[in-house]
Amino acid sequence: MDTKTVRIGIAGINGRVGRLLREEVAAAGAILAGGSTRNGVMDPAGGDTIAPPCPVFTSMADLAQVCDVVIDFTNVATVRAHAQALTQAGTAWVLGTTGLGDEDQAAVEQAARRIAVVQAANFSPGVTLMTRLARQMAAALPGGEYDAEILEMHHRQKVDAPSGTALAIGNAVADGRGIVLKDHIETARDGHTGPRADDAIGFAVLRGGQVVGEHSLIFTSANEQLSLTHRSFNRRIYATGAVRAAQWSRTREAGLYSMDNVLGLE
Template identity: 80%
Template sequence: MNAETMRIGIAGINGRVGRLLREEVVAAGATLAGGSTRNGILEPVADAASPICPIFTSVADLAKVCDVVIDFTNASTVCAHARDLAQSGTAWVLGTTGLGEREQDAVDVAARQIPVVQAANFSPGVTLMTRLARQMAAALPGREYDAEILEMHHRQKVDAPSGTALAIGNAVADGRGIMLKDHMEVARSGHTGPRADDAIGFAVLRGGQIVGEHSVIFTSAHEQIALTHRSFDRRIYATGAVRAALWTGTRRAGLYSMDDVLGLA
């Protein structure tokens, strides 16, 4: 399936990323088949080239007119969206973060029936950074190199650490053959004692309207190496998500990542 014949739907089409997705779908030459909102109303955007499209109050109805749905909504919607999209046979590009075990299980079940591209961040740069973090962690043992992850976002962000920071942390843990949940240190206050070997630390900053900044830092007694990614515009997430949506056109059911989309897997 090529871009011209791809029908793309946007869950949460009036959201921050949803508005950009409208423009990026059109720029890619695909068909903006519809969107979903809570009130069934399509709010205007600054770009006059963004087309009018059918609006639905449920993803189940949206899925009926789409080949793929891009979803940057809320963790509370994930289980319902997983069920509805799997039942309709519609591919799913999922950028929602903050999922618990129940929500992730629902995504995994859906991926047995439809193609699902799930990523905490659809930026190619972050995808490469996460891959490099895994390789670095494998080469730099925890008993010698302390791993710390620093992230900063706009003041409205409701989850912490960010989904991207956790993805980087999971990559570090994977590189070292450990589980992040057993080694992550998020809050440090008071007399905490010395830092444990293999600990993966997180520092979270919030302020202003910063789109997103992430660093992973490895420090030994003799050297330090850091990787940093800064997002200047949310459009990079929309561009990456549309790229992933087009990629699903020829894929079988399965759970995929941006590594697969970029040909890195």
């Protein structure tokens, strides 16, 4: 199938990323088949160039019926309901919502048995490559010699911490070292914490202003330090990557995919 004929839906079409997604769907030559909002009305984009008007729904179930794939950057509270609606409709899902709990993730994985799901904490090609490099670096730099720390900063409105991207980087470090992140994560250091554990993966979180997203992975030994940093200048990079993932997902069998798959890295 010609990916330009893919019918793309946007959950949360009035949101900050949703507005960018409208533009990126049009730029890719795909079809903006519909969107969802709380009130069923699509707000104007403040003078920005957007795709032509499209149907707007209040429920994911209705949106899924008119789309081949839905891009979803909404809220963690909607994940399980969206998983069910998209599975029932047989509609592919590009999921960028972060902060998922175990039950939410289980619902995503259950949906992936029936539909194609592209799930990523960050749809930027640069972050995708950073995560792969994090895994390789961690495998080459053992925890007993190199301490791994992750520093992230986002805008003041962000509600989850550490960010989904920071956790994805942390999981990559853990994978590279053959350990499980939840058993070695350190997110709260205050008071007399004692010495740092050899296999600890530390996180530091900053919030302020309108910073789109900054992530640094730092490996430090007794003799050297190696840092890997990614900065997002504009949320558009997430929208561009998500539309690319949506076009890619349309021809895929049911399964749980990542941006590594979309970029041809796996």
